[in-house]
Amino acid sequence: MKRRDRNGEIWDFEQEMNSLSSRDGVILGLDGGTTSTVCICMPLMSFSQKLPEPLPILARAVAGCSNHNSVGETAARETLEQVMAEVLTKSNSNRSAVRAVCLAVSGVNHPTDQQRILDWLRDIFPKHVKLFVQNDAVAALASGTMGKLHGCVLIAGTGTISYGFTEDGREARAAGAGPVLGDWGSGYGIAAQALTAVVRAHDGRGPQTALTSSILDILNLSSPDELIGWTYADPSWARIAALVPLVVSCAEAGDQVANQILHDSVKDLAESVKAVVRRLGLCGEDGMDPFPLVMVGGVLEANKRWDIGNEVIKRICESYPGVHPVRPKVEPAVGAALLAWTFLKKETEAKPAT
């Protein structure tokens, strides 16, 4: 590689490892979210054999936010470039050894987003490297299906989205439009409704609730009036979503208002999965076909007695008994690497036929 890099420092390490170079090749998987970015380097595994267990992971690197809507294009690109350089150094590898990269980042909603990212990835890697750019939900799906794009994923963390694929390549999504546009089942949605319930109990519009003392205590406020100032002082959605465990505790302790909020959230989350399943016909003509549902995100995990994830599955099961819930055993960045591997495999298999 004789190209001059935009940012020389990032790739300087490669000059000292010329002798190593490509050998069998590696693949990179990136999961870029609003809080952090994870990059995984795996050796290129054989296309003719089953995936090894456990998966051989050469290195893992972590960096900050790489959502271009949040930190801007330049900062996002530098973060992504740095985390890829770091994982290659740790793997004792370099860009010439890379066979494929799958970059799965939040905020990719349009073909134009995809193309812009592809264009600058193209500047970084040699021509032979296969490049793929996806919404981060797709990597989450692949983390549950070990690289296969089939079935549905439900993510419910601070935000929520459902995303599905059929075996013949059709795709559909539901929700994922953020808090203003009705993602009520998300962590932010649950917490905002809890805050609203406190205000309504205080001004006489709603019933009294144990949420009031729980929330005021943890925020160190003395009156619900002060919630207004607290809420608008910082527009971060994650800061509000952090109240979800409190809502779950209140519901477990029997609070009616908290229970209603969680039941509504379950209904909303199940609805968004059902919309995707229905549009793609994942359940077959009779509605009974099996399909995987990958469940990801804090709202769907970590609850004890009041298990939002389980309630969502029960509700989907009433309409589509073929639903097969999957809790991924690997992280989304590994899902992205497996996607890169699958795409590469398909291209390799397609070649002899042409």
Next chain:
Amino acid sequence: MKRRDRNGEIWDFEQEMNSLSSRDGVILGLDGGTTSTVCICMPLMSFSQKLPEPLPILARAVAGCSNHNSVGETAARETLEQVMAEVLTKSNSNRSAVRAVCLAVSGVNHPTDQQRILDWLRDIFPKHVKLFVQNDAVAALASGTMGKLHGCVLIAGTGTISYGFTEDGREARAAGAGPVLGDWGSGYGIAAQALTAVVRAHDGRGPQTALTSSILDILNLSSPDELIGWTYADPSWARIAALVPLVVSCAEAGDQVANQILHDSVKDLAESVKAVVRRLGLCGEDGMDPFPLVMVGGVLEANKRWDIGNEVIKRICESYPGVHPVRPKVEPAVGAALLAWTFLKKETEAKPAT
């Protein structure tokens, strides 16, 4: 007045009019909102006679935003000081002639907000001037009751709030906590629900609606997917609330989804008034006592066939038949001036008794 002003220029005009000075005195009323600030100067009217009709208004001045949460303390203070100086110049008067000022500004929710504003008003005016600081909803109430603090006001513009007073000085409010904290009946709330309905129709979670083509047309977008980018490109609540007339048109044309959104809004707005009436007992023990309900804001006006304001009144009437709706004939800044006059009258009347 020998005080040195913080900002000399603003009050320079006073040096040239020393000979005029106080005479009978004037009162100032200010209505400070997020979009504009209006200041009214009235002569001090006799406390022993009925208010003259029409009210004698010496001058009116308009300035930009004076909400300290929005533009910061310094800018808000300068705007308020300038608009008061302008109205006094126009009235051919000066600060020594001022007998009372009522400043009604949005964002005043706590005694601490009130005290901070009182402190700097104190720096501007001579000691004898009576100063009053209120939430802007209070001036809106006074604009309907001609200065009397009794009854309830419902404001529904971009935001919404209900505010009530009893004759013996108790007060209560409901809603007014902004869009995150459940002001669903507001203009912002109505429009956000309409946008959500478009997203849900598009991804298969909700029924088809005429809102889709109406909203995409007016925003010049080609697909509901693009609504996500449009929504989060600018956090202004007023920009979203501006879609309300479209929702009303769709409802009038028979669209079920738009009708449901408006019916929900009516329910929410009526609930917040009823909460205030109930807590203050404005309706008396048997629920039949008459009380004024002052109705203010774009959501409650300007609708043709689908009249949100009338529907809200009907709904309140079912619980409290004594409700007496009032559409103010004067603007809130005049309400603020009438409040200043009423406060001054009370203080004057109270003096002989002590």
